[in-house]
Amino acid sequence: MSTFYFIAFLSVFFSILVITAKNPVHSILYLVLTFFTFTIHYILMNAQFLAIVNFIVYMGAILVLFLYTLMLINLNKESEPRKSNLVKFAGVIGGGCFLVTIVAALKAFGVSKQVVLADPNLGLVKNLGKILFNEYLLPFEVSSILLLSAMVGAVLLATKETKTAS
Amino acid sequence: METITQNIQAIPLNHYIILCAIIFSIGVIGVLIRRNAIVIFMSVELMLNAVNLLLAAFSVYRGDATGQVFVFFIMALAAAEVAVGLAIIVMIYRNTNSIDINVLNRLKW
Numbered sequence: 001m002s003t004f005y006f007i008a009f010l011s012v013f014f015s016i017l018v019i020t021a022k023n024p025v026h027s028i029l030y031l032v033l034t035f036f037t038f039t040i041h042y043i044l045m046n047a048q049f050l051a052i053v054n055f056i057v058y059m060g061a062i063l064v065l066f067l068y069t070l071m072l073i074n075l076n077k078e079s080e081p082r083k084s085n086l087v088k089f090a091g092v093i094g095g096g097c098f099l100v101t102i103v104a105a106l107k108a109f110g111v112s113k114q115v116v117l118a119d120p121n122l123g124l125v126k127n128l129g130k131i132l133f134n135e136y137l138l139p140f141e142v143s144s145i146l147l148l149s150a151m152v153g154a155v156l157l158a159t160k161e162t163k164t165a166s
Numbered sequence: 167m168e169t170i171t172q173n174i175q176a177i178p179l180n181h182y183i184i185l186c187a188i189i190f191s192i193g194v195i196g197v198l199i200r201r202n203a204i205v206i207f208m209s210v211e212l213m214l215n216a217v218n219l220l221l222a223a224f225s226v227y228r229g230d231a232t233g234q235v236f237v238f239f240i241m242a243l244a245a246a247e248v249a250v251g252l253a254i255i256v257m258i259y260r261n262t263n264s265i266d267i268n269v270l271n272r273l274k275w
Contacts, residue, residue: 008185018196019205019209024202034212046226047222058241094198095191095194096191103184106183106184112178112180113178113179115178131231135232143242151249153253157250158253
């Protein structure tokens with residue numbers, strides 16, 4: 001039980017570091033740590049499939065893509081221009097108001113029940129695969145089309161325009 | 167395995183909701199206070215992950231695996247979004263030599 005609170009503290013701590021780090025590379029590395037704590041959360045819920053997918057897809061693919069892009073566009077020569085303190089203060093106030101609203105709405109519900117994993121096989125690959133390919137086969141295929149179109153779009157956007165193309 | 171699943175038994179659902187709300191608000195604050203386009207993008211990823219964690223928690227709470235399937239689809243969507251978004255950022259950098267979003271202020275009008 002105390003494991004959850006420790007990992008939750010680490011998640012919040014690293015995610016605060018993500019948005020406050022001055023160097024964008026450090027920011028990405030903190031984001032990797034944040035996602036690692038999320039993976040531990042999934043393991044604690046015995047959602048093994050999600051833990052592995054989070055580990056491989058998010059930490060292995062998406063964040064490496066971020067890191068490559070950041071190194072591709074060489075940011076080190078100019079430091080990031082800082083926003084004025086007023087804008088920062090307003091941003092923090094806005095986000096804090098959002099948080100207070102949600103927590104206050106939660107208080108109206110009173111104390112909730114505890115999260116109990118009734119079926120230990122719930123998050124295993126076998127169970128999820130059966131559900132995914134029985135009930136959600138059509139969205140699965142549509143998401144493959146989405147990934148294909150995203151890949152085509154990314155290649156189209158990122159390639160340099162040639163004279164003959166225009 | 168048993169000790170891991172025993173670990174989760176005693177945590178109220180409210181604490182999951184509060185944790186995810188905190189991380190989501192940190193993402194919102196990150197979008198509002200940073201000017202680097204890539205860091206803003208990372209804050210969006212943070213928000214997506216907070217929602218993913220909450221969906222998984224509700225899925226375990228209800229004993230229904232549909233929530234975890236949704237998380238899988240959100241991850242596929244995030245991968246597509248990141249690919250297109252980073253391509254757009256690279257294109258912006260190539261045209262303006264900067265990824266400061268204030269350079270793009272003509273989009274405001």
